[in-house]
Amino acid sequence: xxxxxxxxxxxxxxxxxxxxxxxxxxxxxxxxxxxxxxxxxxxxxxxxxxxxxxxxxxxxxxxxxxxxxxxxxxxxxxxxxxxxxxxxxxxxxxxxxxxxxxxxxxxxxxxxxxxxxxxxxxxxxxxxxxxxxxxxxxxxxxxxxxxxxxxxxxxxxxxxxxxxxxxxxxxxxxxxxxxxxxxxxxxxxxxxxxxxxxxxxxxxxxxxxxxxxxxxxxxxxxxxxxxxxxxxxxxxxxxxxxxxxxxxxxxxxxxxxxxxxxxxxxxxxxxxxxxxxxxxxxxxxxxxxxxxxxxxxxxxxxxxxxxxxxxxxxxxxxxxxxxxxxxxxxxxxxxxxxxxxxxxxxxxxxxxxxxxxxxxxxxxxxxxxxxxxxxxxxxxxxxxxxxxxxxxxxxxxxxxxxxxxxxxxxxxxxxxxxxxxxxxxxxxxxxxxxxxxxxxxxxxxxxxxxxxxxxxxxxxxxxxxxxxxxxxxxxxxxxxxxxxxxxxxxxxxxxxxxxxxxxxxxxxxxxxxxxxxxxxxxxxxxxxxxxxxxxxxxxxxxxxxxxxxxxxxxxxxxxxxxxxxxxxxxxxxxxxxxxxxxxxxxxxxxxxxxxxxxxxxxxxxxxxxxxxxxxxxxxxxxxxxxxxxxxxxxxxxxxxxxxxxxxxxxxxxxxxxxxxxxxxxxxxxxxxxxxxxxxxxxxxxxxxxxxxxxxxxxxxxxxxxxxxxxxxxxxxxxxxxxxxxxxxxxxxxxx
Amino acid sequence: xxxxxxxxxxxxxxxxxxxxxxxxxxxxxxxxxxxxxxxxxxxxxxxxxxxxxxxxxxxxxxxxxxxxxxxxxxxxxxxxxxxxxxxxxxxxxxxxxxxxxxxxxxxxxxxxxxxxxxxxxxxxxxxxxxxxxxxxxxxxxxxxxxxxxxxxxxxxxxxxxxxxxxxxxxxxxxxxxxxxxxxxxxxxxxxxxxxxxxxxxxxxxxxxxxxxxxxxxxxxxxxxxxxxx
Numbered sequence: 001x002x003x004x005x006x007x008x009x010x011x012x013x014x015x016x017x018x019x020x021x022x023x024x025x026x027x028x029x030x031x032x033x034x035x036x037x038x039x040x041x042x043x044x045x046x047x048x049x050x051x052x053x054x055x056x057x058x059x060x061x062x063x064x065x066x067x068x069x070x071x072x073x074x075x076x077x078x079x080x081x082x083x084x085x086x087x088x089x090x091x092x093x094x095x096x097x098x099x100x101x102x103x104x105x106x107x108x109x110x111x112x113x114x115x116x117x118x119x120x121x122x123x124x125x126x127x128x129x130x131x132x133x134x135x136x137x138x139x140x141x142x143x144x145x146x147x148x149x150x151x152x153x154x155x156x157x158x159x160x161x162x163x164x165x166x167x168x169x170x171x172x173x174x175x176x177x178x179x180x181x182x183x184x185x186x187x188x189x190x191x192x193x194x195x196x197x198x199x200x201x202x203x204x205x206x207x208x209x210x211x212x213x214x215x216x217x218x219x220x221x222x223x224x225x226x227x228x229x230x231x232x233x234x235x236x237x238x239x240x241x242x243x244x245x246x247x248x249x250x251x252x253x254x255x256x257x258x259x260x261x262x263x264x265x266x267x268x269x270x271x272x273x274x275x276x277x278x279x280x281x282x283x284x285x286x287x288x289x290x291x292x293x294x295x296x297x298x299x300x301x302x303x304x305x306x307x308x309x310x311x312x313x314x315x316x317x318x319x320x321x322x323x324x325x326x327x328x329x330x331x332x333x334x335x336x337x338x339x340x341x342x343x344x345x346x347x348x349x350x351x352x353x354x355x356x357x358x359x360x361x362x363x364x365x366x367x368x369x370x371x372x373x374x375x376x377x378x379x380x381x382x383x384x385x386x387x388x389x390x391x392x393x394x395x396x397x398x399x400x401x402x403x404x405x406x407x408x409x410x411x412x413x414x415x416x417x418x419x420x421x422x423x424x425x426x427x428x429x430x431x432x433x434x435x436x437x438x439x440x441x442x443x444x445x446x447x448x449x450x451x452x453x454x455x456x457x458x459x460x461x462x463x464x465x466x467x468x469x470x471x472x473x474x475x476x477x478x479x480x481x482x483x484x485x486x487x488x489x490x491x492x493x494x495x496x497x498x499x500x501x502x503x504x505x506x507x508x509x510x511x512x513x514x515x516x517x518x519x520x521x522x523x524x525x526x527x528x529x530x531x532x533x534x535x536x537x538x539x540x541x542x543x544x545x546x547x548x549x550x551x552x553x554x555x556x557x558x559x560x561x562x563x564x565x566x567x568x569x570x571x572x573x574x575x576x577x578x579x580x581x582x583x584x585x586x587x588x589x590x591x592x593x594x595x596x597x598x599x600x601x602x603x604x605x606x607x608x609x610x611x612x613x614x615x616x617x618x619x620x621x622x623x624x625x626x627x628x629x630x631x632x633x634x635x636x637x638x639x640x641x642x643x644x645x646x647x648x649x650x651x652x653x654x655x656x657x658x659x660x661x662x663x664x665x666x667x668x669x670x671x672x673x674x675x676x677x678x679x680x681x682x683x684x685x686x687x688x689x690x691x692x693x694x695x696x697x698x699x700x701x702x703x704x705x706x707x708x709x710x711x712x713x714x715x716x717x718x719x720x721x722x723x724x725x726x727x728x729x730x731x732x733x734x735x
Numbered sequence: 736x737x738x739x740x741x742x743x744x745x746x747x748x749x750x751x752x753x754x755x756x757x758x759x760x761x762x763x764x765x766x767x768x769x770x771x772x773x774x775x776x777x778x779x780x781x782x783x784x785x786x787x788x789x790x791x792x793x794x795x796x797x798x799x800x801x802x803x804x805x806x807x808x809x810x811x812x813x814x815x816x817x818x819x820x821x822x823x824x825x826x827x828x829x830x831x832x833x834x835x836x837x838x839x840x841x842x843x844x845x846x847x848x849x850x851x852x853x854x855x856x857x858x859x860x861x862x863x864x865x866x867x868x869x870x871x872x873x874x875x876x877x878x879x880x881x882x883x884x885x886x887x888x889x890x891x892x893x894x895x896x897x898x899x900x901x902x903x904x905x906x907x908x909x910x911x912x913x914x915x916x917x918x919x920x921x922x923x924x925x926x927x928x929x930x931x932x933x934x935x936x937x938x939x940x941x942x943x944x945x946x947x948x949x950x951x952x953x954x955x956x957x958x959x960x961x962x963x964x
Contacts, residue, residue: 155845159876160786162747246745246789253744336768337744423847423876425941428751431948442946559946 006037006307006362013037017044023375030369038306038355038362042370045273045311046280049535052374055501056533059514067527069490071192077118077269078186079529080195081491083555085446088195090124091187092530093132093456093495093551097537099240100182101229104149108182109157109243110315115186116161117269120252121318123196123259124188127427128441129158130167131184132456132495132549133418136177138410138728143172146180148729153243154184155421160245161252164430165422166439167454169549172410173461178229178539183495183532185456185551189443196259198268198278200286200321200347205265207279207290207345210334211251211317213300217241218274218313228500229539247316247339254337255318261333263326270317276310278319279345280353283367289348290367294357298340306357321347381511382504387465390585390599393659399637399709402593402663406634407641408720409592410728417725431559435646437484437630442559451559453487455552459633460545462601465586467509471516471548472604476667477632478552479524483613484630484670486563486620487554492521494531494550499543501535506543510535513548523606524613526552563620565629567647570700572626572673574640574651575682577612577693581635581664588633589663608668615691616670624678631669637662637706639671644704644714645721653697657709673699736960738779739765741807743798746785746822748938755940756781759956772802778963780810784821784876784938794837794879795825804830816860816959817932821877824924824934833927833934834892835884840877841917847876850915852923852937853903856896859926860962861933864954870907871951873937875915880936882918882925892925899933900924 007013014024017040027035027043035043049055065073071088072080078092096111112129119126131154136143147170158165163186200207218241258264266286268278275297283290294309304312322330334341348354353370355363406412419434431451432440438455442448457478463470475492482489494517499506521528537544556562584590585599619625627647631639636655644651655661674682679695686693705711738756742749749766756764765775774780787798798804804826811817811832819827827833840846852873854865865871884892892898900923904913914921916936924935939952 152844159845159847159878160745160747160789162785244789246786246791249747249786250744420848421845423845425847425874425876425938425947426748426751428754428941428943428947431946 009034009037009040018048019044023047026373030366030373036362038310039365041307041311042276042363042365045276046370047374051273051277053533054375055377055379055535056510057376058378059511062514063518063528064522065527065529067491067525070527070529071195073529074531076197077121079491079493080122081529081553082192086192087443087445088190088192089187089452089553090119090122090190091185091493091553092118093183093185093493093549094532095495095497095534096182096184097179097497097534100150101180103240104146105153105156106240106242108150108153110241111182111184112154112157113243113245113248113315114271115184116163116248117271119186119188120255121196121267121269122190123194124190125256126163126186126188127429128187128439128454129163129165129185130439130454130456130551131182132169134171134176134181134547136180137174138172140174140177144729144731150180150182151418151421157243157245159423161249162426164424164426164441166424166430166441167434167456169456170415170418173545175545178542179537179544181497181547183549185493187454187553194259196264196267198266198281198285200266200282200288202265203288203347203349205321205347206324206343207347208320208322208341209297209317209344210320210339210341212244212247212314213298213340214309214312215300215314216304216308216312219308219311228536241313241315243315250337250339251316251318254333254339258330258333261326261329263323263330265321265323267318267320270319272313274312274314280367280370282319282321283347283353284371289350289352290345291348291354292345294355296342296344298342306355306362310355379501379507380504381508384467384505384508384512387585387600388598391596393584395659397593397659399657399662400712402589403637403641403710404720405593406588406638407717408724410724412588412634412638413724414721415725416722417729431562432485432564436565437481438487440485440556440559440562449558451556451562453482453485453554453556455481456549457481458547458549460547461586461591461597463513463546463548466601467512467546468516469601469603471513472520472606473601473667474548474550475517475520475524475526476604476609478550479526480609480613480630482552482554483616484563484628486561486617487556488617489524489526489552489554491527491529492550492552494528494548496531496533497537497544497547497549498535499538509546513546517548520604520606524610561620561623563625563628565627565643565646567643567649567651567673567699568626571676572699573676573679573695574653574697574699575672575674575693576636576696577616577672577691578669579666579692580656581661581666583664583666584660587663587665589659602665602667604667611689612668612670612691615686615689619682624682625672625674627673629671631671633665635663635665636671637710640706641704641717643671645717648714649699650701650703650714651697651699652701652705654707655696657707662709736760736779736963737762737777738781739767739775739777740781740783741767741769741803743769743787743801745787745789746783748784748821748940751940752781752783755943755956758943759953760960767803769798769801769803772806774806774810779816779818779959780807782819782823782826784823787822787826795822795829798826799829808832811932814929814931816962819934820938820940821936824936825879827932827934832932833925834888835882837879838881838883839879840881845878846915849874850937851903851905851913852900853907853909855898855901859899859930861926861955861958862899863961864958870903872942872949873939873952874941875937877936880916880918882922884919889919895928897926898922899926900935
């Protein structure tokens with residue numbers, strides 16, 4: 001019957017599947033015999049780090065995941081949060097780091113495709129995307145090529161699919177030389193009573209395969225993403241999938257149309273570990289068994305083995321359980337969108353996961369154990385080194401030179417070159433585009449006023465110096481960015497990118513970061529509703545900076561009240577909310593102007609964050625402000641420059657001009673502007689609430705003047721700020 | 736004004752266009768699936784933007800050979816108003832309803848930003864409402880918007896006043912620096928000889944209400960409403 005003889009299970013074969021001895025013993029126990037080759041593949045897919053979270057689960061459990069508005073937290077394809085009027089926002093962030101380093105365009109494109117699929121699988125139409133990208137040092141030989149490919153890939157997929165990209169981060173650091181990071185975020189809107197889940201219901205119901213055909217691309221992708229890179233990296237290229245945004249767009253429309261008919265009982269996208277993971281999750285979550293007949297799987301290559309079909313990561317595929325009574329309606333939708341579909345199996349009542357190929361049963365495993373019994377490790381941790389001391393800061397450093405460097409270097413320059421390659425305006429609801437504190441998108445339906453704000457943030461150098469405070473700061477900055485535009489922060493998603501968890505120091509870094517994130521999320525009422533962990537971001541033993549990216553969603557009742565960071569009119573008064581700058585450890589100034597990476601991360605006072613944020617939102621809600629901007633990298637001076645640049649107007653500011661006051665990166669701070677008539681009520685409210693506020697200047701003129709220290713024409717600021725990225729990328733075009 | 740929007744798999748600004756037409760004309764447009772060979776009785780047919788059939792083969796090439804496009808041709812030949820935006824423009828050139836072709840952008844990258852346009856002809860059915868303020872901002876979002884045409888064809892467009900919109904700077908100067916995609920003569924939109932078919936790369940449907948930061952895109956649709964009144 002079977003034309004292909006499956007290989008014999010040997011020690012080497014087990015090791016190739018990244019399964020250790022102890023794990024193999026457990027496999028023998030659960031299976032009750034030696035596994036078949038296909039079964040070994042299934043275990044490796046379910047038990048690798050990427051799918052099982054075996055190193056991280058213990059720590060992820062400590063995160064706050066519940067809240068008044070949370071409908072579904074982690075465990076589903078994406079988090080679901082109530083936004084009133086019977087609507088919910090569905091969102092998640094996920095990494096595609098390893099594939100993007102090997103094949104930047106396709107790796108990034110399929111990362112975007114995967115996260116969009118997670119969102120619309122739940123019945124939500126995607127309305128916004130963001131991405132957090134990290135690359136090696138600009139002068140590293142691979143960096144330009146990776147930037148070019150990743151940005152084109154993110155755009156190529158999202159633009160064609162038709163979702164606006166409204167925000168993101170791009171950062172360069174030599175610690176990403178061997179492992180760039182591509183973290184893709186997507187959010188969609190669904191009716192709260194029409195959320196679709198993956199748990200199958202009903203025995204003997206057809207399991208339907210929908211979407212693109214299955215090929216050999218991506219076989220072993222999730223396993224690849226669970227290992228370090230070595231010198232054989234180019235050999236891994238065949239494990240990267242190829243994206244087809246056209247098919248995904250058809251899949252989106254077909255799924256949403258099908259869901260309207262009531263035919264869909266449960267649905268799961270085929271992401272990491274493809275058919276294996278989706279079929280097992282459907283059955284296990286629904287307390288049912290699953291039987292698949294692999295001869296019915298639509299394939300695009302000849303002679304595919306059961307093993308290859310079960311481990312393929314071909315993109316744009318879905319698995320669903322359909323109501324047999326609505327089969328004809330469902331077929332009509334599939335035909336309209338010209339998508340391949342096939343009944344590939346059925347639900348059973350025996351809690352087994354069976355795969356039949358050419359009449360031979362190639363797998364028969366206990367379906368619930370595949371997930372429930374996956375290994376879980378409390379990996380050893382070692383004491384984390386204390387932050388280095390901050391050396392002397394030269395008091396006479398030229399502040400103008402510092403400012404021009406901080407707004408014009410690789411990490412401070414405008415990201416326009418990047419975001420202009422993304423469709424930011426499609427769907428006609430983008431009310432705040434990239435470049436501001438947060439992207440803001442109007443929500444259709446409701447009353448036409450409601451909007452959602454989105455931001456993604458983390459400061460990896462803080463996390464490296466002090467994982468606990470760095471974890472807190474990532475959450476605080478995201479929360480602050482949402483507050484700065486006037487949105488009430490609702491909930492967040494985390495994308496935890498770290499090195500090799502088998503190294504005790506990395507494991508400690510990971511654990512501490514999560515504890516910091518948890519503390520901040522609890523204090524700021526900002527639960528984590530979805531997320532993704534990417535470990536083993538190391539090449540030849542060198543790990544990335546710890547990068548726990550936080551993606552946040554905020555709600556605004558009326559987008560017309562939304563605040564932007566640009567200075568608006570001559571005569572507007574500039575107010576500074578928060579404490580005077582003192583902290584220079586790990587600051588952009590010390591890194592970029594002094595060329596030193598030293599000191600502790602800034603401390604995050606979560607009470608002060610909560611208080612200042614609520615204060616800013618109340619001012620915006622009462623329409624007392626004309627501009628608002630949070631302070632982050634580069635402190636007050638950089639924030640002022642950004643407000644000038646965005647508004648194309650200068651300002652005269654009277655404030656302390658020592659280096660720490662100008663460039664310190666203390667937390668919980670904002671710069672705002674208001675009409676002079678409103679200043680008294682703004683400061684009075686601050687006094688009532690115990691908020692530190694200072695009137696520091698006035699908007700106007702063509703230059704930004706800060707005391708006697710800085711006097712720069714906005715035109716010159718712009719040349720510095722806008723120049724770096726296009727100039728840097730032009731070198732590749734010339735090559 | 737009664738309108739219809741043609742839908743192809745892979746289009747993605749169809750919802751934007753349907754919403755804009757409804758908001759401006761006050762009537763819900765008909766949505767016509769590409770497999771339909773018959774159009775409803777309408778004044779205006781719109782082919783919206785996106786990536787029909789993934790832009791595979793060549794942008795617009797597959798859609799241009801669909802049953803619905805045959806019906807659009809009939810409608811246009813009979814003098815019916817026809818608007819193609821972005822991918823819609825590409826489909827109109829691919830189908831031969833408009834001359835020339837849209838090549839990959841000069842910088843070979845997808846580009847999305849707000850540019851300025853100048854209405855060169857302010858007497859047509861698509862442009863009359865710009866007579867008082869011919870220079871206006873408008874979003875673009877495309878990878879293949881670099882319009883080209885042979886010398887004779889270009890001369891005909893110029894002689895017959897068929898260049899509807901050109902890329903310009905905020906002050907209305909038509910310069911190379913203001914040309915986002917390298918198109919010949921800064922062309923952003925052109926008309927057919929009879930003046931009832933217009934194709935353009937920019938997206939007026941994304942600049943029609945306060946939430947878009949401006950309403951200057953409305954005037955194209957208002958010109959059309961005026962033309963059929």
